[in-house]
Amino acid sequence: MVTSEYSAHHLQVLEGLEAVRKRPGMYIGSTDSRGLMHCLWEIIDNSVDEALAGHGNRIDVILRADGSVEVVDRARGIPVDIEPRTGLTGVEVVFTKLHAGGKFGGGSYAASGGLHGVGASVVNALSERLDVEVDREGKTWAMSFHRGEPGIFANGSPDSGFTPYLNSSELRTVGKVAKGVTGSRIRYWADRQIFTKDATFNLDELEQRARQTAFLVPGLEIVIRDERDGEPRTTAHKYDGGISEFVDFLAPDGAVTDTWRLMGDGTFRETVPVLQDTGAMVPTEVERVCHVDIALRWGTGYDTTTRSFVNIISTPKGGTHQQGFEQGLMKVLRAQVDQNARRLKVGTDKVEKDDILAGLTAVLTVRLPEPQFEGQTKEVLGTPAVRQIVTNVVSQELTARFTSTKRDDKAQTGLLLDKIVAEMKARISARTHKETQRRKNALESSSLPAKLVDCRSNDVSDSELFIVEGDSALGTAKLARNSEFQALLPIRGKILNVQKASISDMLGNAECASILQVVGAGSGRTFDLDAARYGKIILMSDADVDGAHIRTLLLTLFFRYMRPLIEAGRVFAAVPPLHRVIVMNPGSKPNETIYTYSEQELHALLAKLTKAGKRWQEPIQRYKGLGEMDAEQLASTTMDRAGRTLRRVGVQDAEAATSVFEMLMGNDVAPRREFIVTSADRLGRENIDA
Template identity: 70%
Template sequence: MSRSTEYNARHLSVLEGLEAVRKRPGMYIGSTDSRGLMHCLWEIIDNSVDEALAGHGASIEVTLHPDGSVEVEDNGRGIPVDVEPRTGLTGVEVVFTKLHAGGKFGGGSYAASGGLHGVGASVVNALSSRLDVQVVRAGKVHQMSFRRGEPGTFADGSRPRPDAEFTPAADASPLTVVGKAKRGQTGTRVRYWADEQIFTPDARFSAEDLQARARQTAYLIPGLRITVRDERRLPGTAGEDGPHEEVFQYDGGIAEFAEHLTQLNPVTDVWRIQGSGSFTEKVPVLGDDGRTQMQDLKRTCEVDLALRWDVGYDTTVRSFVNIIATPKGGTHLSGFESAMLKVFRDQVAANARRLKAGNDKLEKDDVLAGLTAVLTVRLAEPQFEGQTKEILGTPAVRRIVGKVVEKELTALLSSGARAQKQQSGQVLEKVVAEMKSRISARTHKENQRRKNALETSTMPAKLADCRTGDVAASELFIVEGDSALGTAKLARSSDFQALLPIRGKILNVQKASVGDMLSNAECAALIQVVGGGAGRSFDVEAARYGKVILMTDADVDGAHIRTLLLTLFFRYMRPLVEAGRVYAAVPPLHRVEAVTRGQKEREVIYTYSETQLQQVLARLESEGRSYKEPIQRYKGLGEMDADQLAETTMDPRHRMLRRVRIEEVEAAERVFDLLMGSSVAPRKQFIASHADELDAERIDA
């Protein structure tokens, strides 16, 4: 950074610490790409959130401007504008130019906060080509500007610009009063332009990430109103056609957050667990003489937890410390998980006979399967690992969270209240079913190897297996009913094509529990034949077939059976679908025998839709050719001759397959929940709203 001859000792002392930030930005914000850019924004937003957390202010507005700047405004108390006696600088300048300075030290201003290192605002200032701060306090609007951490004034024209002419401040207090404020009005507004010298050219603010963070924070502080406004008009975003605004405000707290995160097939209501504990830790305290001394301080840690189980096996756990997300966990999360495992082991042991649990021990994954949990702890000056605050390190929190969860969860699972008792029983049954599923999958994986012709007796009797030992070349056809099986046996190539008949419509696993799914004969047989296990423990490398092909009739029932089968694969064998190894066969609907005058041989044409049939008939008519009446319409696979089925649907040289893909997992999850889940009202609304789009003629085609 170039230094003007006007610089005096005060300028040098201000820049001394911030130069280190500019030299090693990764140490403070993790990286200099979009992730680091967003981290800077979180630092400013978290300062406003800490005000709300302390009970001051209930509104935060974040605006992404077209010129690349971002603005954060709150109605908190406002940064102090009086002069700090030790430095002789105003509170605003101290906050934005001094590392390890602010209201988060000593415990006087904030009982619990997210910004704990005192470097957030000053780091953002150091990494910005321009930063403007306005503070509304005591009936006045105070303003101060910085260029790359240095206080001064910009010669702005009609609008503020980071490249405007800059004059470094010569006096010790460049905080100016620019207006009056209404009585009782307070707050802080920060607008900054990230420095292009520091951040990579492709670094961008993500409106989606910002909205997700705002939603998350609004859940964690009930009643807080957060507004996110995107004025950039970027192509492909919600604000493409004009300024886009989202407002987040939730009064239900983390219980509402858990409802938002959970799947659509809950086993339980949201269970809320709250409690607190205290601990003592040695901390350095700054004395009046300017020296630090180690003192024992008593701390209080508040624990708030929301739990909900779903019928599936995916786990969603979000943990927070003073509303700061800790995606990599820490002592609070390890305390929660160990307490959960201990409580459930004790409860299963106490009810072993009723649950038919045997002597097997639960593991952590059994308890967490299908769980959605939001865990928050609040305490003063927590220890984080690094400035990015992704891992909580305070050791005593593990014990406190563990004790609270153990006590309250045991009380819930042992409750005699009728509704609670029923839900507790369902959760315990689910956990035990997960344990049995895991043990069964492990045993199956250990014992199950590719079977040769002499060993197929361990497989279901109705499986017509193939002879090849090459998994990549083998194919499993899941066929609808025994009539289709008979034809398919004659049509297949037994070297590499195996057949498994499914009788009728299998269980809808989107609604059913894991235990119900495993006890269903058709589902169990299918999982056993595929050979990779089920659910969380599914191993795509252990699957016995390279392709799994669903071969159902081309009618409404066939489509329903195919949907039920896909639901099973999506819920419990998803890696197989993600690997592109699940297919749907496309059997023909019509068989047309074209007759050419003067020739004995007849050309056979298969069509796959009503539209295609009409096109073929029109072509034959234009060529002056006739066709045999009536045209054969296949109502099911069983109506085909073996050679016809082989030629059209099973022979790799001629058949057509439709690969099942998951382009967007979350969108697919929502569709399966909507169409196959236990919640009837959304499905009814979907059917009613799309009824006018239905083409009746396409039902069988």
């Protein structure tokens, strides 16, 4: 039986950790899966900080079947000697003292992800059991904790008998290791008194972050092993190319330039409180060094993909380092456009930031001691001096690239300037077109495609545009729609695959051009969500393979050129029924019509009718196309708001969605073939509607 009583010896330690248990959200954000993942990354990041400092090149993360997780590294190992001020071993200090560890004073880590020294102790406080083993000084040292309190468990289970240390703690010696072998193994069971029942470790999120970390620390291998579902699954991430490989991985389009690396550093001075031997905090002016490392490339697209990091901490909302990066880009590229104004035929127009960032994929990293973040979440870097240091590095390195006499550099910088000026001219042209459109009067609005069957309402929030497959379905849909707020646009068969085609090909395609014209909000980078003419865009295609393909092609068009509509949740797929079952009622009672939308639903309905002793008409009608339904059936099942079902098209992870669209619809055949071959075993008869 695990005791919940705390001994007097550890009362002082546990007073601090009790605050963590009472207010866990203050330290880990939440007590659901996000908080669980936060705890795991606190432990992993300690090993990553060791790798950053040059100690250890592999980290293993093992998700055990019993709900525990283990993190293994081959770094220096947690100190096992006595810390003089507390009289405790280094292991106990790290796992029981808040704001304690090697991140303070600058002695152990020049730049680390951890700032506050609370990570390991917080995880310990929120764990039902935590075991730590350290290989150091030729021995394996071990210690166990129960909700932050050191002691001994009866066996390997977290709910086995636990005996706390009463007078003094013991860092046990449990084995020997060869000379020079060092490292740490930490295994813990999250406390279910703290975390919600449905809190689980998210493997996809873990692998995504492990991949990101491996990119940021070249040569570091992070191995993830999942033993929770029977057969273990292992993945490894290691990238010797560092952030250059990261840029190539992130880039969603074809290349205009190679991946360029901009590196440099700068120094600055700041006044910080420094802990003296006497225990007093004294303001002291110190000199800091900020290292800047940037990888970037421009592609043929218009999307901008940037990732910024401070000591491998992701800063999704930017900060002073990102401001300095953009400032440096603007300074150099504006100057280069001005110098080449005659060749580029620029005139008096000025390049803006959006013109420069279009098609840019960049990873920006800075490393500095004790960075200042705005807020608890570390999402925005606040250290002021970093801005100018990054600007200087970008300016020097990029100017050197533009003034290089190498043939490749000259060719690529020339293409880049052409692209930036083309973006500028497209922006000016789009703005002129938009202003012209605004000046048009109501009589001129007849320029919309003739095949559009518009609705009467001018209320955008209430209006719906149905994109219908084929003219035959259009005839039925005209009778089935509510003409007050439902508009129809027929398309002829399969539209152009815009993932493979150029922008000019897309605009030259009649079907694609009609859709863009009817939506009325532009395309690509100039798309204006507020200008969209309809509140909902509903894709209505047949329930067969061709219909699914047409829907995929339409979604590719919306994702690539009208993505804000998808991100705003305004694109839907209609769900027409697959079957119509007419249940025969006895006597003069009218027969009942029931629609089903999948094979499973049909079988369940027939089983229910059989059990109730009811008969149905044979054969059961299987709809292959929208044209097989009459107007009343189409209205009641698919178009009438009272009875229809719509599937909202969403994009939770734009980066993953982009790579999937590129794999399935892009020019590169090999990844698509590999996906089809490797995924074939997931497809069985139960997955096919037949």
